[in-house]
Amino acid sequence: MKILGIDLGTTNSAMAIIEAGEPKILENGEGNRTTPSVTAISKSSERLVGLLAKRQSVVNPKNTIFSVKRLIGRNFDDKEVQHDKSWLPFNIQKSSTGGVEIKMADRWYKPEEISAMVLAKLKADAEAKTGEKIEEAVITVPAYFDDSQRQATKNAGEIAGLKVRRIINEPTAAALAYGLNKQKNEQIVVYDFGGGTFDISVLEVGDETVEVKSTGGDTHLGGDDFDRKIIEYLILEYKKQEGIDISSDPLALQRLKEAAERAKHELSTVFETEINLPYITSGDSGPKHFLLKLTRAKLEELVKAEIERSIELVKKTIKEAGFKPSDIDEVVMVGGQTRMPAIQEAVKKFFGKEPHKGINPDEVVAAGAAIQAGIFQGDVKDILLLDVTPLTLGIETYGGVATPILERNTTIPTQKSQVFSTAADNQTSVEIHILQGERTMASDNKTLAKFILDGIPPSPRGIPQVEVSFDIDANGILNVSAKDKASGKSQSVRIEASTQLSKDDIEKLKQEAAAHSEEDKNKKELAETKNHAEQTVYLAEKSVREAGDKIPVELKDAINQKTEKLKTTIHQSQNIDEIKSTASELSLELQKIGQMMYGQKKEGGEEQNQNPQQ
Amino acid sequence: MAEEIKEESQNKEEQNSVSDCEKQRDEYLDGWKRAKADLINYKRDESRRFEAIVKFANEAIVKDLITVLDSFDLALVTLGGEEDSKTQKGLYLIRRQLEDIMKLSGLERVIVSVGQPFDPGLQEAVAEVESDKAPGTIVEEVENGYTLHGKLIRPARVKVAK
Numbered sequence: 001m002k003i004l005g006i007d008l009g010t011t012n013s014a015m016a017i018i019e020a021g022e023p024k025i026l027e028n029g030e031g032n033r034t035t036p037s038v039t040a041i042s043k044s045s046e047r048l049v050g051l052l053a054k055r056q057s058v059v060n061p062k063n064t065i066f067s068v069k070r071l072i073g074r075n076f077d078d079k080e081v082q083h084d085k086s087w088l089p090f091n092i093q094k095s096s097t098g099g100v101e102i103k104m105a106d107r108w109y110k111p112e113e114i115s116a117m118v119l120a121k122l123k124a125d126a127e128a129k130t131g132e133k134i135e136e137a138v139i140t141v142p143a144y145f146d147d148s149q150r151q152a153t154k155n156a157g158e159i160a161g162l163k164v165r166r167i168i169n170e171p172t173a174a175a176l177a178y179g180l181n182k183q184k185n186e187q188i189v190v191y192d193f194g195g196g197t198f199d200i201s202v203l204e205v206g207d208e209t210v211e212v213k214s215t216g217g218d219t220h221l222g223g224d225d226f227d228r229k230i231i232e233y234l235i236l237e238y239k240k241q242e243g244i245d246i247s248s249d250p251l252a253l254q255r256l257k258e259a260a261e262r263a264k265h266e267l268s269t270v271f272e273t274e275i276n277l278p279y280i281t282s283g284d285s286g287p288k289h290f291l292l293k294l295t296r297a298k299l300e301e302l303v304k305a306e307i308e309r310s311i312e313l314v315k316k317t318i319k320e321a322g323f324k325p326s327d328i329d330e331v332v333m334v335g336g337q338t339r340m341p342a343i344q345e346a347v348k349k350f351f352g353k354e355p356h357k358g359i360n361p362d363e364v365v366a367a368g369a370a371i372q373a374g375i376f377q378g379d380v381k382d383i384l385l386l387d388v389t390p391l392t393l394g395i396e397t398y399g400g401v402a403t404p405i406l407e408r409n410t411t412i413p414t415q416k417s418q419v420f421s422t423a424a425d426n427q428t429s430v431e432i433h434i435l436q437g438e439r440t441m442a443s444d445n446k447t448l449a450k451f452i453l454d455g456i457p458p459s460p461r462g463i464p465q466v467e468v469s470f471d472i473d474a475n476g477i478l479n480v481s482a483k484d485k486a487s488g489k490s491q492s493v494r495i496e497a498s499t500q501l502s503k504d505d506i507e508k509l510k511q512e513a514a515a516h517s518e519e520d521k522n523k524k525e526l527a528e529t530k531n532h533a534e535q536t537v538y539l540a541e542k543s544v545r546e547a548g549d550k551i552p553v554e555l556k557d558a559i560n561q562k563t564e565k566l567k568t569t570i571h572q573s574q575n576i577d578e579i580k581s582t583a584s585e586l587s588l589e590l591q592k593i594g595q596m597m598y599g600q601k602k603e604g605g606e607e608q609n610q611n612p613q614q
Numbered sequence: 615m616a617e618e619i620k621e622e623s624q625n626k627e628e629q630n631s632v633s634d635c636e637k638q639r640d641e642y643l644d645g646w647k648r649a650k651a652d653l654i655n656y657k658r659d660e661s662r663r664f665e666a667i668v669k670f671a672n673e674a675i676v677k678d679l680i681t682v683l684d685s686f687d688l689a690l691v692t693l694g695g696e697e698d699s700k701t702q703k704g705l706y707l708i709r710r711q712l713e714d715i716m717k718l719s720g721l722e723r724v725i726v727s728v729g730q731p732f733d734p735g736l737q738e739a740v741a742e743v744e745s746d747k748a749p750g751t752i753v754e755e756v757e758n759g760y761t762l763h764g765k766l767i768r769p770a771r772v773k774v775a776k
Contacts, residue, residue: 020656031765043750048734055738059774250741251756254771255684262678279688287692 003136003165003377004126005369007173008115008153010069011195011224013037014366015122017130018374023177023367025360028125034362035125039117040064041105049121061089063105065114067196070219071100072111072156073149080219112152116159123160137162138373140365143169143201144215165376171201172210173368174334178356181210187327191314191347191355192334196222200314202321202328216317221306223337229302230260230294234275237292244283246290252280256290267296268339300342307346314350331355336362387412390506393470393478396433396442398423399527405470408438412476417469419485421462429454430466432482434495438513440520441527448495453482455489461538522576529576533583537566540586543593551593559593562586669763672719680760680768683713687758724759726770728752738769745775 005023007014012034016023028035030051040053041063048056057064070084076094085092091103101108119137126134141153150167157164171190175181180188183205192199199217203210234256235247246252259275266273277290300307318325331347333355338344347355359367388411394404397420406416422430431452437445456464465485472478481492513520540563544556562585569582686709693702713721724736731751732739736759745753752772759770 020652042734044731052734055734055769056732057739059732059739059742251771254740255681258681278685279692282692287689 001136001377002130002132002134003138003373004123004134004162005173005366005371005373006119006122006137006139006157007170007363007366007369008069008119008139008141008156009034009037009194009365010067010197011037011222012362013118013122014363015126016363016366016370017126018370018377021374023370023374025363025366026126026129028122029128035118035122036066037069037115037118038064038066039068039104039114045105047117049117062091062103065090065102065104065109068102068111068114071102072115073145073152074100074111076100110152112156113159115153115156119157119160119162123162135161135163136165136373136376138166138168138369138376139164140168140170140173140369142197142199142215143171143212144199145169166372168369168372169201169210169212170199170334170365171203171212171332173365173372174332175203175205175210175330175368176371177359177364177368178330178332180330180332180356181205183329186329187213187321187323188330188332189314189318189328189351190332190334191310191338192217193310193337193343194222194335195224195337196220198222198310198313198335200317202318202323213323214317214321216313216320218309218313221310223335225306226264226299226303226337226340227257227261229306230264230299231256233298233302234260234290234292234294238290241292242283242288244281244288246281249281252277255280263294264299265339267294267299268341271296296341303342307343310343311346311350314347325351328353332364333357334361334364387474387476389472389476391436391509392438393448393472394435394445395420395468395480396431396435399531400442401524401527402435402437402440402442402445405468406472412472413474415469415471417467420466420468422456422459422464422466423461425460426458427461427464428456428458430456430482432468432480432491432493434478434480434493437509439516440524444516444520448478449480449493451482451491451493453484453489453491455487456484457486459486526574526576526579529579529583530570533566533570533579536583536586536590537563537570540566540590543590547593547597551596555589555592555596559586559589562589669720670765673762673767676716676719676721676760676762677767679712679716683709683716684757686712720763722761722764724761724766724770726752726755726759726772728754732772732774734769736766736769737772739774740771741773742776743773747775749775751775 002017004026005016005018013036014025014034015028016025018024025033027033028050032051035050036054038050038053038057040048040056040060042048042056043060053064054066057066067084067088071081071092074081075098076092077098081092081100093101093103093108095101095108095110100111102111102114103109104114119139123134123137137157139153139157141150145153154164154167170192171188172181174190174192175188180186184207186205188203188205190199190201190203192201197217197219198221199215201215202213204213205211231253235245239245246256255277256275259277263273263275272293272295275290275292275294279287280290281288315325318328328351331351331353333344333347338347338357338361344355344357388409389406390408392404392408393406394402397403403418405418406414420430429452431450433442433450434448435442435445436448439445453466456466466482467485468480468482470478470480478495479492480495481490483490540559544551544559544563547556562582566579566582566586569579573579686705689705690702690709693699693705713723726737729747729751737752738759740756743753747753751774753775754773755770756773757771758768759766760768
């Protein structure tokens with residue numbers, strides 16, 4: 001039985017489950033990864049939740065309930081409720097117990113009943129998505145929620161038919177998603193800049209516990225404010241340019257709003273974007289278009305005050321926790337707005353360290369809730385702990401190149417084989433040199449074993465097929481075998497200690513590989529170039545031999561001379577370009593043979609046995 | 615006598631160890647079967663997921679291109695007075711060309727007719743207007759809606775009767 005992790009947000013909610021040990025965000029019924037926390041009773045008395053409720057909010061503002069998280073578990077007389085009452089378009093009143101009641105259609109609802117409708121939709125969508133019944137959940141709340149708000153959120157879950165296994169703090173969930181709960185004695189700051197709210201939490205991770213040291217922020221500061229600022233600016237600019245106020249045209253405003261949001265997103269990755277809305281409106285002289293450049297610098301200027309304010313609030317919250325910025329070990333970014341480079345920069349500058357931002361900031365809280373759910377689930381009987389190969393295993397191939405067979409971090413037990421061939425004509429044996437390590441040249445890696453497979457029937461190079469198989473069992477014991485497909489002869493070796501490296505050793509080897517990656521790349525390229533050049537030499541010699549006296553002596557001499565030159569170059573030069581150019585000189589000469597033969601064929605109609613080898 | 619007892623207890627021990635082994639064997643076999651089943655299920659899910667990824671890989675660009683269709687629509691409406699003008703016809707054809715290409719990628723227009731009841735499953739209300747139509751019905755479609763392989767990616771924007 002799966003337990004659902006739910007991030008019940010002020011504007012949007014998200015949900016996740018644990019699948020194969022990893023949190024996975026579940027899409028809702030409409031195929032989206034987040035669901036607007038909006039509920040409505042439509043004019044046709046239908047109950048709508050999420051995107052559908054949002055789509056009809058314009059025509060049904062009194063019965064479309066959003067931001068209910070601002071009301072849940074609060075007293076009607078709370079300062080916050082009184083403030084929010086002034087701008088929320090729907091009606092609220094004091095309940096008999098002093099709480100809040102919300103009017104939707106013909107009834108008064110408790111906030112937890114409204115939240116329950118959102119939760120019930122998430123539950124139903126999750127069930128449809130997973131094909132399993134879901135009866136339990138972990139729900140997140142802001143760290144500053146008091147007992148009554150937590151209890152009300154829990155009740156909302158129960159009303160929706162979910163047994164709430166635990167209410168956890170949003171910042172704690174975010175820290176869980178980044179695996180920071182495993183750190184010991186660390187101070188963590190979670191900077192959560194969402195759509196409508198801005199929360200800061202200072203956490204302390206002790207032994208097995210995550211303690212909230214202080215919370216702060218602004219419940220009415222968010223990414224929506226940024227959008228508003230951009231739109232206001234655009235309207236103003238347009239008025240300046242064209243003398244037309246487009247704010248009174250609902251369709252124009254809608255298009256502008258979407259374009260502003262898109263521009264905001266784009267400016268997280270590019271430095272300049274164009275807002276291009278043809279036929280935005282019509283003036284006295286015909287249609288009017290909207291065309292305006294918005295730069296990242298301008299956007300940052302527009303919201304500079306908000307970003308600075310957020311840093312001020314961070315400062316204050318850390319101080320309240322009794323810490324200095326330098327005491328903070330980790331910073332976690334949550335909320336879509338933290339994708340903005342200026343915010344990341346400001347946070348980085350303030351703490352002097354890179355914040356965690358690898359997980360999608362819109363989904364990190366739900367992912368953390370799922371991880372908590374997974375801990376409760378715990379019923380997955382993990383009798384099989386599968387290991388991985390810590391380093392790449394492979395063999396040496398022509399030119400001293402290390403050719404990987406099993407890449408590092410491959411889950412074991414596993415088996416993989418690859419077919420190799422010979423490098424010279426009439427080669428009757430091959431040496432299998434088994435290597436461990438990440439470097440590209442064989443000599444830089446560790447030799448695990450060497451053996452020789454002989455008895456290969458004499459044949460031209462490239463013809464024999466030698467299959468090399470690597471097999472690692474669950475205990476890390478490596479078996480390497482080589483088999484000549486023609487003769488059926490095989491040879492193998494068993495290596496016991498292929499994974500017996502200490503963690504430090506592995507780390508050292510990996511770092512070495514990373515440090516040498518550029519140099520290794522060059523070495524490999526040189527080896528490959530030389531291999532290629534040698535193939536050309538081989539081909540030249542073979543062509544001359546086979547062509548016999550069908551080609552003129554001058555050409556033969558020219559080829560022989562160039563072949564000798566290339567041989568010397570391969571032997572002596574370490575310069576990739578030099579080898580390449582010498583080889584291509586020879587190739588050009590070789591092409592003349594083909595041209596000549598075809599010419600002869602046309603003239604004499606003589607059948608030529610063309611060799612397909614390239 | 616004493617020897618017999620010893621033998622018996624040895625037998626018992628052997629039996630115990632055999633039943634332990636059997637238990638372990640069953641557990642391992644079960645684990646193996648599960649692992650195999652997991653892999654088969656995973657492969658199936660993965661191929662389904664892959665299909666969905668391929669299907670909706672274009673979603674972002676299709677969404678952006680819808681705004682271009684919108685601009686064409688607005689241009690055509692604005693030029694509406696000049697029946698059969700050459701510019702209008704050209705614009706109309708380019709728009710159709712674009713929409714046809716997008717249709718090949720799975721785009722479908724949401725059909726909206728004036729007078730039908732407003733459906734938030736496919737439409738988004740942008741305004742409420744006075745009208746002689748029945749309350750809650752569509753008075754005007756101001757922007758087309760589109761689906762991609764059946765998934766609504768842009769609701770039709772409509773005005774609804776008060």
